[in-house]
Amino acid sequence: DKFGGMTSVQLGQRPELLDALRRTVGVPIRVLHVTRNPFDNITTLAHRMHTSIAEAITRYGNLCRYTAMITALLDPDELLHGDYDAFVASPGPGLTEMCRFLNVPVDDAYIKDAAGVVWPSTHRTRDGADWSSDDIAGVQVLLDTYPTLAHYRFD
Numbered sequence: 001d002k003f004g005g006m007t008s009v010q011l012g013q014r015p016e017l018l019d020a021l022r023r024t025v026g027v028p029i030r031v032l033h034v035t036r037n038p039f040d041n042i043t044t045l046a047h048r049m050h051t052s053i054a055e056a057i058t059r060y061g062n063l064c065r066y067t068a069m070i071t072a073l074l075d076p077d078e079l080l081h082g083d084y085d086a087f088v089a090s091p092g093p094g095l096t097e098m099c100r101f102l103n104v105p106v107d108d109a110y111i112k113d114a115a116g117v118v119w120p121s122t123h124r125t126r127d128g129a130d131w132s133s134d135d136i137a138g139v140q141v142l143l144d145t146y147p148t149l150a151h152y153r154f155d
């Protein structure tokens with residue numbers, strides 16, 4: 001929860017930690033890779049780090065590179081991609097998919113209760129920042145490079 005960037009950096013810089021994790025836990029690992037509109041992520045990153053949108057794009061691009069490296073090291077049954085915006089719009093199916101991925105029983109009462117505490121909508125932080133055409137073009141390069149981001153747009 002909100003610490004995926006730190007995990008991506010650590011595993012990206014030391015990919016051998018993934019095998020160490022597998023050995024340590026001794027059970028199958030499961031990785032949930034949840035994406036959100038990069039324009040919102042980058043805006044939030046710039047705000048939290050007190051930096052420019054351009055600098056945040058560079059940092060976000062590094063996170064994307066690390067994430068791609070890590071996901072390439074995972075077996076297909078270890079990885080589930082999810083889209084945060086789609087999840088918020090309809091959490092029930094996403095929760096069901098996660099339960100199945102994690103090999104836990106799908107309990108209708110749990111799905112209903114958990115779906116009930118999901119925020120009703122996402123926050124478009126990009127609308128509160130000044131994005132230049134160069135900044136938007138810089139993010140478009142990332143959208144074109146990383147398939148899990150390809151469906152996102154600025155507007």
